[in-house]
Amino acid sequence: MKQGLFLVVSAPSGAGKSSICQKMLELCPKLNFSISYTTRSPRPGEKDGKDYYFVSRENFIRRVGRGEFVEWVENFGNLYGTSRKTMEKHLAKGKDLLLDVEPRGAKKIKKVFKKGIFVFILPPSRADLMKRLKRRGHESKEVIKTRLAQAESELREISWYDYVIFNKDLDKAVEQLKAIYIAEKCRKAILAREIEAFMK
Amino acid sequence: MKQGLFLVVSAPSGAGKSSICQKMLELCPKLNFSISYTTRSPRPGEKDGKDYYFVSRENFIRRVGRGEFVEWVENFGNLYGTSRKTMEKHLAKGKDLLLDVEPRGAKKIKKVFKKGIFVFILPPSRADLMKRLKRRGHESKEVIKTRLAQAESELREISWYDYVIFNKDLDKAVEQLKAIYIAEKCRKAILAREIEAFMK
Numbered sequence: 001m002k003q004g005l006f007l008v009v010s011a012p013s014g015a016g017k018s019s020i021c022q023k024m025l026e027l028c029p030k031l032n033f034s035i036s037y038t039t040r041s042p043r044p045g046e047k048d049g050k051d052y053y054f055v056s057r058e059n060f061i062r063r064v065g066r067g068e069f070v071e072w073v074e075n076f077g078n079l080y081g082t083s084r085k086t087m088e089k090h091l092a093k094g095k096d097l098l099l100d101v102e103p104r105g106a107k108k109i110k111k112v113f114k115k116g117i118f119v120f121i122l123p124p125s126r127a128d129l130m131k132r133l134k135r136r137g138h139e140s141k142e143v144i145k146t147r148l149a150q151a152e153s154e155l156r157e158i159s160w161y162d163y164v165i166f167n168k169d170l171d172k173a174v175e176q177l178k179a180i181y182i183a184e185k186c187r188k189a190i191l192a193r194e195i196e197a198f199m200k
Numbered sequence: 201m202k203q204g205l206f207l208v209v210s211a212p213s214g215a216g217k218s219s220i221c222q223k224m225l226e227l228c229p230k231l232n233f234s235i236s237y238t239t240r241s242p243r244p245g246e247k248d249g250k251d252y253y254f255v256s257r258e259n260f261i262r263r264v265g266r267g268e269f270v271e272w273v274e275n276f277g278n279l280y281g282t283s284r285k286t287m288e289k290h291l292a293k294g295k296d297l298l299l300d301v302e303p304r305g306a307k308k309i310k311k312v313f314k315k316g317i318f319v320f321i322l323p324p325s326r327a328d329l330m331k332r333l334k335r336r337g338h339e340s341k342e343v344i345k346t347r348l349a350q351a352e353s354e355l356r357e358i359s360w361y362d363y364v365i366f367n368k369d370l371d372k373a374v375e376q377l378k379a380i381y382i383a384e385k386c387r388k389a390i391l392a393r394e395i396e397a398f399m400k
Contacts, residue, residue: 120388122398155399163386164395176386182379186363188320195364198326199355 002094005190006087006113007031007181008106009098011121012151014132016167020121021100023174028181032090034099037063040078071101071108076143082109096181103157110160117184119177120161124168202294205390206287206313207231207381208306209298211321212351214332216367220321221300223374228381232290234299237263240278271301271308276343282309296381303357310360317384319377320361324368 011017025033038052039060048054055063060079064072072081082101090097101109103120110116123129133147158164163180167173184190211217225233238252239260248254255263260279264272272281282301290297301309303320310316323329333347358364363380367373384390 119386122395126398126400158388158395161388163383164388164391165386166391166394166398176382179379179382180386182376183363183383186319186365186376186380188358188361188364191364191366194366195322195358198322198366200326 002193003190004091004093004095004097005184006034006091006097006099006116007177007184008109008116008118009100009121009177010103010106010118010154010157010161011167012123012129012154013102013147014129014151015121015123016170016173017100017121019170020165020167020173020177021098023170024177024181025098027174027178031096031098031181034082034086034090034097036100037069037072037081037083038078040080070112071105073102073104075102076146080105084112087113096185103154107157107160117163117180118161119163119165119180120158121165121167121173122155122158124166202393203390204291204293204295204297205384206234206291206297206299206316207377207384208309208316208318209300209321209377210303210306210318210354210357210361211367212323212329212354213302213347214329214351215321215323216370216373217300217321219370220365220367220373220377221298223370224377224381225298227374227378231296231298231381234282234286234290234297236300237269237272237281237283238278240280270312271305273302273304275302276346280305284312287313296385303354307357307360317363317380318361319363319365319380320358321365321367321373322358324366 009017009021025031035049036052037055037060039055039057042048042054046052057079060081063069063081068083068085069081070084070087072079082099082105087097106118110118123132129151130148133151134144165173165176209217209221225231235249236252237255237260239255239257242248242254246252257279260281263269268283268285269281270284270287272279282299282305287297306318310318323332329351330348333351334344365373365376
């Protein structure tokens with residue numbers, strides 16, 4: 001059986017990660033999106049079972065108790081978690097997965113699975129990041145302040161990522177993420193079976 | 201100063217490497233081709249200073265004596281060498297280089313520079329490789345036999361390469377090589393200066 005790989009994409013909030021992931025999935029039909037669980041309310045346009053599994057806090061905590069999450073975090077009062085079963089099922093079938101996970105969760109996934117490709121998306125500049133964070137109109141000043149502090153702490157996590165994409169232009173950023181995916185599929189280790197078959 | 205990277209492409213002869221490299225250079229205008237020195241005669245269409253520097257055996261040996269080559273080999277009576285100066289000059293200027301070098305030479309380059317991205321091109325199947333090697337009409341049976349044996353020995357070198365491309369379809373193979381190049385330009389280590397500037 002061919003081995004599936006997984007691509008974990010992280011970014012400080014406001015770096016344009018969601019748009020990149022969405023376009024990436026459109027371009028790569030063989031790449032499956034790992035749908036996270038969350039207790040936060042759907043934003044306009046978000047669909048249950050597509051963007052997230054939207055569950056109650058009680059439901060989420062029960063899943064935590066059953067060890068269902070490979071990682072979970074609380075972020076501004078909302079819980080987010082990645083299903084271990086979903087990941088294992090896809091990878092065992094040789095399917096590739098795209099995960100949209102913030103750095104703390106990504107670190108946990110790296111620790112548990114001891115593999116994966118970790119990509120950090122950066123906005124064009126720090127000033128731009130600050131501007132984008134402040135522009136998210138639907139939050140209080142307090143929330144924005146905490147968000148800025150969190151972005152700073154998330155930025156420090158870049159140190160253990162494999163790849164970095166500067167999101168100066170959406171199409172270019174998506175092209176780079178796609179290139180990373182294609183390149184990683186050409187890694188000698190991933191192609192071990194095909195190479196062995198060739199050598200016979 | 202930005203750091204240049206180099207991409208070394210190898211393949212058993214007959215795997216379609218030259219066509220891939222040529223298309224790759226057309227698609228990536230910022231990628232420079234490292235022109236090798238050789239004592240063999242130009243094939244139809246090959247140009248001095250573009251495909252190779254065609255030099256006399258005496259001239260080549262003088263260059264060997266002056267330590268001009270980072271690697272050189274004798275292959276079917278012809279000498280081939282990679283200029284160390286050309287490589288160093290490009291890399292120091294932050295320019296990226298594509299090298300078309302057979303596995304023995306590639307190994308030497310890896311040893312000397314302790315970096316580089318090494319890509320091995322494979323034909324679709326072993327049977328296909330044999331067929332292509334036999335079809336090269338302009339050589340004697342003896343040469344073909346030696347070529348087959350050499351291809352076998354070159355295939356074993358795949359073990360220390362980073363990436364493998366199966367050349368089933370020229371366009372797809374070129375797309376994969378380009379993806380490897382783009383991805384490697386997104387490596388955190390290569391972007392160290394840009395990331396540092398962002399963090400300030």
